[in-house]
Amino acid sequence: MRADFDLQPFNTFGLHALARYYFPVYSEHDLLAILMDQRSAHLPFRVIGGGSNLLLTSDLEAIVLHMFIHGIEVMEETETEVLIRVGAGVEWHALVMETLSRNWAGLENLSLIPGKVGAAPIQNIGAYGVEFKEVCEKVEAMHLATGRLDEFTAPQCKFGYRDSLFKQEAKNRYAITRVWMRLRKTAEPNLTYAALRQAVEAEGLTHPTIHDVSRLVTAIRSSKLPDPRQIGNAGSFFKNPVVAAELVRAIQEAYPHMPVFAQEDGNVKVPAGWLIEQSGWKGYRRGDAGIHDKQALVVVNHGSATGQELRALAFEVQADVQKRFGIELEPEVNIW
Ligand code: FAD
Numbered sequence: 001m002r003a004d005f006d007l008q009p010f011n012t013f014g015l016h017a018l019a020r021y022y023f024p025v026y027s028e029h030d031l032l033a034i035l036m037d038q039r040s041a042h043l044p045f046r047v048i049g050g051g052s053n054l055l056l057t058s059d060l061e062a063i064v065l066h067m068f069i070h071g072i073e074v075m076e077e078t079e080t081e082v083l084i085r086v087g088a089g090v091e092w093h094a095l096v097m098e099t100l101s102r103n104w105a106g107l108e109n110l111s112l113i114p115g116k117v118g119a120a121p122i123q124n125i126g127a128y129g130v131e132f133k134e135v136c137e138k139v140e141a142m143h144l145a146t147g148r149l150d151e152f153t154a155p156q157c158k159f160g161y162r163d164s165l166f167k168q169e170a171k172n173r174y175a176i177t178r179v180w181m182r183l184r185k186t187a188e189p190n191l192t193y194a195a196l197r198q199a200v201e202a203e204g205l206t207h208p209t210i211h212d213v214s215r216l217v218t219a220i221r222s223s224k225l226p227d228p229r230q231i232g233n234a235g236s237f238f239k240n241p242v243v244a245a246e247l248v249r250a251i252q253e254a255y256p257h258m259p260v261f262a263q264e265d266g267n268v269k270v271p272a273g274w275l276i277e278q279s280g281w282k283g284y285r286r287g288d289a290g291i292h293d294k295q296a297l298v299v300v301n302h303g304s305a306t307g308q309e310l311r312a313l314a315f316e317v318q319a320d321v322q323k324r325f326g327i328e329l330e331p332e333v334n335i336w
């Protein structure tokens with residue numbers, strides 16, 4: 001246990017923030033012992049993984065639990081499928097690489113997402129037309145107030161677009177300890193996203209493998225997303241808004257080229273990055289706080305911006321988009 005511990009190395013914005021107490025967690029046994037031991041401290045618990053979806057705006061008067069539970073176990077295997085159980089502290093991209101090395105399909109479109117496995121259910125991570133919920137079998141999690149180990153099936157996790165039970169009614173109540181995923185031994189690649197499809201076509205691949213998909217997703221991501229090791233960021237700052245079709249039609253009168261994606265319920269998803277770019281913020285910089293010059297959805301820390309400065313800039317962008325388009329952007333990043 002460490003007191004007044006600086007979380008700067010453990011968040012991808014690279015922000016300084018002191019945790020009142022900090023515990024690395026290597027097993028369920030560790031976790032239970034800390035929970036029982038620290039009950040008398042009367043401080044809230046906060047769980048972190050890779051710190052790649054966090055904006056720390058102040059010191060944390062909390063007990064921070066940093067997940068390092070490891071292990072990838074095969075629980076069931078048939079000719080067509082495999083069921084794995086993975087520790088919350090395993091790096092997500094390392095898991096993707098491990099599954100690809102065994103020719104298991106399902107995670108290839110989710111290559112190069114930073115962070116740890118235990119956070120994947122929190123916002124139901126997604127990219128290039130695939131979401132975590134498609135492979136999730138169940139989630140093991142320890143109830144922070146009682147130390148009870150619970151299991152949540154995928155439907156119980158209430159996965160939605162960048163959303164789950166753990167961002168809603170169970171927010172900050174559980175530490176996810178292990179995640180079960182069902183992967184396939186053969187699968188048609190998902191090429192629904194234009195950028196991926198075009199990359200496949202550009203290489204003349206008629207039957208792309210899961211390895212091709214992972215390689216191309218990695219290349220596309222590396223070409224347009226800032227590497228947190230070079231420029232502090234937490235990926236997309238806002239979710240893509242899903243709005244009423246009438247509002248979109250009204251905006252399209254002034255912006256006929258606005259990209260839109262129709263949803264099953266009749267509403268329309270609008271890329272938040274496009275709204276921010278049209279509002280003139282792409283590449284904007286104030287001090288060390290900025291908006292990335294290749295992807296306007298990413299708020300960046302060029303060096304020594306504070307969490308409060310980054311939050312103030314993001315909220316200014318949010319207010320500007322609301323004024324111009326009548327669309328309210330909702331932060332995807334967890335602001336603490
Ligand atoms: P953290 O940032 O440490 O935590 C995020 C939230 O989850 C916090 O609320 C925390 O309390 C909670 N949490 C973390 N671990 C646990 C646990 N074990 N139990 C309970 N609660 C927990 N996200 C996408 O969905 N798709 C993308 O394509 C994508 N691309 C990204 C690209 C970049 C360059 C960056 C920096 C981020 C990107 N992200 C993306 C966001 C981020 O990587 C994911 O949300 C990731 O799952 C966060 O994992 P983490 O371990 O870093 O979580």
Ligand code: NAP
Nearest residue numbers: 126127128129192193194195225234235236240261271295
């Ligand atoms: P992009 O390909 O330029 O597309 C812009 C947006 O349009 C995306 O955000 C995506 O929404 C949406 N979109 C594109 N094709 C779509 C389709 N066929 N159907 C439905 N929606 C479609 O996006 P990008 O910024 O380069 O990101 C590529 C992928 O990586 C996206 O899936 C994105 O979510 C993911 N990513 C996420 C983060 C993060 O931090 N959350 C960071 C980087 C990249 P969706 O976002 O809903 O997919």
